[in-house]
Amino acid sequence: MNESKRTLIRAGAGALALGATAAVAQTAAGPLLHLPAAELMPRAKGKRRVVICGGGWGGMTAARYVREAAPDLEVVLLERNPIFWSCPMSNKWLIDEIETSFLMHDYLTPARRHGYTFVQTEITGIDREARTVHTSKGRVGYDWLILSGGIRYGFEAWFGNDRQAIERTRTDFASAYVASAEHMSVKKRIQEFKGGTFVMTLPPPPHRCPPSPYERAALMAWWFKSRKVPAKIVILDPKPRIAPISIGFRDAYAELYPGIVEHVPNATVREVDPFNKVVKTAAGDFRFDDAILMSPHQAADIVWKAGLVGRTADGKPTGWADVHPLFYNAKDDPQVFVIGDSVGAVSPKFGHYPKSGHVANRMAKSVARHIAQQARGEPLTPVIIDNLCYMLVNNEPKEAISVQFDYRIGDDGILEQRQIDYNDRDPKLWAEDLRWASLMYQDFAR
Numbered sequence: 071m072n073e074s075k076r077t078l079i080r081a082g083a084g085a086l087a088l089g090a091t092a093a094v095a096q097t098a099a100g101p102l103l104h105l106p107a108a109e110l111m112p113r114a115k116g117k118r119r120v121v122i123c124g125g126g127w128g129g130m131t132a133a134r135y136v137r138e139a140a141p142d143l144e145v146v147l148l149e150r151n152p153i154f155w156s157c158p159m160s161n162k163w164l165i166d167e168i169e170t171s172f173l174m175h176d177y178l179t180p181a182r183r184h185g186y187t188f189v190q191t192e193i194t195g196i197d198r199e200a201r202t203v204h205t206s207k208g209r210v211g212y213d214w215l216i217l218s219g220g221i222r223y224g225f226e227a228w229f230g231n232d233r234q235a236i237e238r239t240r241t242d243f244a245s246a247y248v249a250s251a252e253h254m255s256v257k258k259r260i261q262e263f264k265g266g267t268f269v270m271t272l273p274p275p276p277h278r279c280p281p282s283p284y285e286r287a288a289l290m291a292w293w294f295k296s297r298k299v300p301a302k303i304v305i306l307d308p309k310p311r312i313a314p315i316s317i318g319f320r321d322a323y324a325e326l327y328p329g330i331v332e333h334v335p336n337a338t339v340r341e342v343d344p345f346n347k348v349v350k351t352a353a354g355d356f357r358f359d360d361a362i363l364m365s366p367h368q369a370a371d372i373v374w375k376a377g378l379v380g381r382t383a384d385g386k387p388t389g390w391a392d393v394h395p396l397f398y399n400a401k402d403d404p405q406v407f408v409i410g411d412s413v414g415a416v417s418p419k420f421g422h423y424p425k426s427g428h429v430a431n432r433m434a435k436s437v438a439r440h441i442a443q444q445a446r447g448e449p450l451t452p453v454i455i456d457n458l459c460y461m462l463v464n465n466e467p468k469e470a471i472s473v474q475f476d477y478r479i480g481d482d483g484i485l486e487q488r489q490i491d492y493n494d495r496d497p498k499l500w501a502e503d504l505r506w507a508s509l510m511y512q513d514f515a516r
């Protein structure tokens with residue numbers, strides 16, 4: 071039995087009473103015994119189980135809809151955070167336009183309502199051969215597995231193994247692009263900024279929610295402008311132009327925040343020095359007083375642990391899950407699915423789906439249907455998804471722009487994408503945004 075399949079339990083009186091629930095670190099207090107990790111939830115006899123890893127947009131939606139589509143299956147949702155925090159709408163929360171209670175939802179209410187089990191735990195390993203998920207509380211066996219772990223930050227692309235630089239960057243210049251305490255810190259830094267240069271590095275595509283960094287820059291600019299903070303926001307963008315909603319963001323910066331927002335194209339990051347506060351890019355070197363440093367994004371750790379990250383032609387990891395473009399299951403393991411931001415390219419015509427909560431929600435519903443079909447022994451039928459994103463760019467009056475993506479399977483059997491940008495700032499789009507978010511939370515989080 072290898073290390074990942076064991077839990078370490080301290081020998082001696084009372085050790086076994088711990089119930090082998092968690093890994094115990096070695097201390098001078100005594101030797102350690104190797105024991106198999108305890109089964110966290112033995113399966114009811116004859117009951118088949120779906121385990122969902124990650125209780126974000128995709129995972130929570132999947133938990134509800136698998137229960138609805140296949141009521142005979144047991145559903146277990148595993149998530150490290152004690153409470154759901156929504157990244158969508160969080161840019162508006164940074165400038166106090168959205169209440170915390172709108173973004174935060176407890177995990178137990180939907181679990182109770184929809185009849186699934188929620189376990190707050192860290193997923194530490196995935197053994198697809200044994201159909202087992204390892205967690206800090208014990209192991210959980212599955213018949214179907216859904217991974218919806220979102221993204222991880224790829225700081226190694228900037229710093230290699232320099233942990234000091236990585237930790238300094240995470241601590242001082244957090245980006246708040248995963249649900250975590252980073253949001254509190256970013257909000258404080260924006261609201262307490264006294265003036266100077268605030269740099270924002272954008273990750274290279276594909277990354278989580280492509281238009282959201284531009285929205286954040288606009289709302290930060292509004293905050294600084296309305297409070298007369300002498301600040302300049304410099305967006306270091308590796309792309310040649312703003313995208314998506316290029317014209318809408320460009321006009322908002324020029325018309326609403328002249329001299330406050332500077333967008334620098336082709337600014338691929340070459341070097342980051344968090345100690346001396348400088349970013350070196352292909353478009354020049356930029357010193358900063360404060361910064362939101364977004365490293366490249368990759369699929370969440372759990373996708374790597376499950377061995378589902380794709381490979382390029384020359385054998386390098388793509389950083390994203392290699393799954394079927396319509397069913398989202400592993401090619402060699404049809405009852406293992408990946409959904410949401412972790413999913414890799416789905417079409418040679420446009421690459422990745424936009425990494426959005428909307429897409430994660432839609433993928434989760436498709437996978438719920440596919441699992442129900444597999445459980446009944448039926449062939450899988452594809453579900454065509456869509457995407458929609460609203461971006462608030464002005465706060466007085468409230469005006470938003472938006473982007474819509476439609477998909478179809480072309481005559482050649484390959485997925486095609488149609489993108490429609492709504493570039494004209496419109497209060498109606500802000501109202502639609504609020505309605506969209508309310509309906510989404512209603513769908514999976516209440």
Ligand SMILES: Cc1cc2nc3c(=O)[nH]c(=O)nc-3n(C[C@H](O)[C@H](O)[C@H](O)COP(=O)(O)OP(=O)(O)OC[C@H]3O[C@@H](n4cnc5c(N)ncnc54)[C@H](O)[C@@H]3O)c2cc1C
Pocket residue numbers: 123124125126127128129148149150151156157158159160161191192193194218219220221246247248249278279282370371372409410411412425426427428429430458459460
């Ligand atoms: C600022 C910002 C604005 C955005 N705006 C929008 C928007 O307007 N519209 C939109 O549609 N999308 C938006 N998004 C994107 C949206 O947040 C993501 O696309 C969506 O959350 C993806 O869902 P997911 O399930 O893949 O990942 P997530 O929602 O991130 O869920 C992943 C979950 O897995 C858990 N997890 C990961 N690893 C482990 C582990 N080892 N053990 C236990 N738990 C684990 C995480 O804690 C997390 O809860 C925005 C994102 C940001 C950052």
